[in-house]
Amino acid sequence: MSTHSVEDIKKSSARLRGTLLESLANPVTGALDEDDQTLIKYHGSYQQDDRDIREERRQQKLEPAHAFMIRTRTPGGVVSPEQWLELDRIATTYAERGLRITTRQAFQFHGVIKRELKATMQAINAALIDTLAACGDVNRNVAVAANPHESAAHGFVHAQAATLSKHLLPNTRAYYEIWLDEERVAGSGEEEERIYGDAYLPRKFKIGFAIPPYNDVDVFAQDLGFIAILEEGVVAGYNVSVGGGMGATHGDPETYPRLADVIGFIAPDQITAVAEAVITTQRDWGNRILRKRARLKYTIDDRGLETFKQEVERRAGFRLSPAHSFDFVHNGDRFGWVQGHNGLWHLTLRIVAGRIWDREKPHLSGLREIARTLLQVGDPQQPPEFRMTANQNLVIANVPADQCWHIDSLVASHGLGEHVQASPVRLNAIACVALPTCGLAMAEAERYLPDFLTRVETLLDKHALRDQPINIRISGCPNGCSRPYLGEIALVGKAPGRYNLMLGASHQGTRLNTLYRENIDEAAILAELDALFAQYANGRTSGEHFGDFLVRTGVVISKSLSLELVA
Ligand code: SRM
Numbered sequence: 400m401s402t403h404s405v406e407d408i409k410k411s412s413a414r415l416r417g418t419l420l421e422s423l424a425n426p427v428t429g430a431l432d433e434d435d436q437t438l439i440k441y442h443g444s445y446q447q448d449d450r451d452i453r454e455e456r457r458q459q460k461l462e463p464a465h466a467f468m469i470r471t472r473t474p475g476g477v478v479s480p481e482q483w484l485e486l487d488r489i490a491t492t493y494a495e496r497g498l499r500i501t502t503r504q505a506f507q508f509h510g511v512i513k514r515e516l517k518a519t520m521q522a523i524n525a526a527l528i529d530t531l532a533a534c535g536d537v538n539r540n541v542a543v544a545a546n547p548h549e550s551a552a553h554g555f556v557h558a559q560a561a562t563l564s565k566h567l568l569p570n571t572r573a574y575y576e577i578w579l580d581e582e583r584v585a586g587s588g589e590e591e592e593r594i595y596g597d598a599y600l601p602r603k604f605k606i607g608f609a610i611p612p613y614n615d616v617d618v619f620a621q622d623l624g625f626i627a628i629l630e631e632g633v634v635a636g637y638n639v640s641v642g643g644g645m646g647a648t649h650g651d652p653e654t655y656p657r658l659a660d661v662i663g664f665i666a667p668d669q670i671t672a673v674a675e676a677v678i679t680t681q682r683d684w685g686n687r688i689l690r691k692r693a694r695l696k697y698t699i700d701d702r703g704l705e706t707f708k709q710e711v712e713r714r715a716g717f718r719l720s721p722a723h724s725f726d727f728v729h730n731g732d733r734f735g736w737v738q739g740h741n742g743l744w745h746l747t748l749r750i751v752a753g754r755i756w757d758r759e760k761p762h763l764s765g766l767r768e769i770a771r772t773l774l775q776v777g778d779p780q781q782p783p784e785f786r787m788t789a790n791q792n793l794v795i796a797n798v799p800a801d802q803c804w805h806i807d808s809l810v811a812s813h814g815l816g817e818h819v820q821a822s823p824v825r826l827n828a829i830a831c832v833a834l835p836t837c838g839l840a841m842a843e844a845e846r847y848l849p850d851f852l853t854r855v856e857t858l859l860d861k862h863a864l865r866d867q868p869i870n871i872r873i874s875g876c877p878n879g880c881s882r883p884y885l886g887e888i889a890l891v892g893k894a895p896g897r898y899n900l901m902l903g904a905s906h907q908g909t910r911l912n913t914l915y916r917e918n919i920d921e922a923a924i925l926a927e928l929d930a931l932f933a934q935y936a937n938g939r940t941s942g943e944h945f946g947d948f949l950v951r952t953g954v955v956i957s958k959s960l961s962l963e964l965v966a
């Protein structure tokens with residue numbers, strides 16, 4: 400481990416340069432210098448190793464099989480068909496595990512080796528996509544309600560989110576020098592970092608834009624949320640929410656998931672000022688001694704919500720208006736075709752755990768065919784797009800009506816049509832990456848999800864509940880990358896094959912679940928669910944969701960977020 404603290408590494412990095420160039424050039428190891436392992440995150444990459452073969456390599460006295468994960472910055476998860484084809488080519492050329500859609504509408508490539516890292520970064524940038532600030536103690540990829548062509552307002556919100564994402568990028572040429580061979584000029588390394596300052600933020604920071612009635616970005620899990628309020632189809636402004644976050648550590652009560660609080664309402668042109676005020680307050684007030692307490696949610700709990708709000712208003716230079724009322728119906732995706740306001744059609748496909756490769760079914764090939772088709776048949780005035788959702792699914796957007804059949808046939812012939820028949824439980828489930836690439840995983844998640852769902856479906860069939868839209872989430876550890884604490888049923892990894900069973904979140908992403916059974920194996924999990932499904936089948940009221948039923952009947956005790964809005 401590096402003897403330098405993350406705070407020291409950030410401050411002495413010459414605006415995120417460190418010795419990355421030297422580390423990358425070192426042919427002796429597949430790894431980076433330890434401090435550079437921290438810095439490369441700000442460039443959108445993580446050093447990892449293949450955990451499936453870690454022990455084997457240790458016994459052979461070899462260094463771990465180091466490889467890099469690269470994450471894109473794609474606000475709202477939008478790419479063109481041309482970009483899709485490039486991402487596909489990059490995945491096929493450099494990455495081991497295909498394309499991976501993340502829970503924040505980005506792409507990840509896994510298994511890129513050090514000597515190919517620069518070529519991969521260059522190829523991503525050549526596709527006009529960057530990876531700057533996709534990771535690190537800065538604002539991350541901005542999540543936005545999917546399907547933005549559904550109404551003009553959706554497009555407006557997406558454009559605001561993309562502008563904000565750009566505005567909040569760190570001010571450094573390091574990215575361009577290291578990856579794109581830009582010449583280093585006088586003054587580089589001392590760029591003015593007006594928003595972040597020399598030490599960047601105390602911890603990662605996340606922003607999400609939701610458009611009621613859908614909460615597909617899980618806005619209450621974001622550090623900063625903007626909830627669009629529409630009046631006669633036009634965005635009148637946004638309710639602002641602050642202090643959401645999922646990460647926790649097993650057995651440490653000082654860490655916990657927290658839902659964001661709604662603190663008021665702003666006009667659309669006040670977004671940048673509010674975002675800067677929240678971020679700079681967190682920059683100055685956040686805990687820089689204890690990283691585990693450094694997220695905004697703890698700053699707010701330590702200082703008090705009202706004090707925090709007043710400081711944000713002071714820095715923004717205006718007061719927030721009373722929040723407007725709004726309602727969410729669910730936090731999942733809507734599958735299948737919908738028609739947008741522009742007359743074009745959008746198809747949401749189910750992608751299991753966001754992984755796209757040609758393993759069991761030719762998904763990568765199928766989407767390649769779809770991208771090629773869209774290039775030929777799309778309307779140039781309203782070009783087709785691929786849009787990732789924050790639930791790891793994929794929208795094929797802006798398809799002319801007379802081409803829907805063509806897309807449907809490609810979907811069917813490449814096994815991409817799960818949305819047509821799968822149970823709601825299967826469609827809505829999400830799982831984080833976990834093993835073999837995640838260095839923090841304690842148990843399987845992505846690789847376990849399909850089998851676990853099959854077993855749960857068997858139980859649901861037994862109780863005639865297959866049609867119930869129960870929201871299931873699996874994370875390989877308590878960091879919560881699949882936002883498990885917002886699952887009606889969630890497994891949070893504890894050890895290989897063992898999980899904490901969490902129950903009782905709401906279907907709208909407005910109530911956290913609670914721990915029901917600790918550190919149990921699959922047989923015990925299924926036995927618990929079997930008993931609870933039996934109770935649910937017999938005792939539910941009309942339309943009652945599973946999570947709500949568990950809370951109403953006292954199986955778990957959990958408090959909903961109060962949407963009684965702060966004046
Ligand atoms: Fe995450 C760390 C993957 C969304 C909370 N997350 C990691 C790392 C980088 C592991 C590490 O630090 O070494 C994982 C890399 C795994 C791999 O092999 O790819 C990882 N997180 C992911 C992704 C890919 C999960 C997925 O299956 O899609 C998501 C990428 C999002 C993106 O595109 O930016 C991802 N992570 C999330 C979310 C969900 C969200 O943002 O909506 C959360 C919970 C919300 C939150 O931030 O509170 C989340 N990830 C964490 C945490 C806990 C942070 C905390 O406050 O304690 C960690 C650990 C850390 O930061 O120390 C973490």
Ligand code: SF4
Nearest residue numbers: 831837840875876880
């Ligand atoms: Fe890794 Fe844990 Fe995040 Fe899953 S929840 S990707 S295991 S850090």
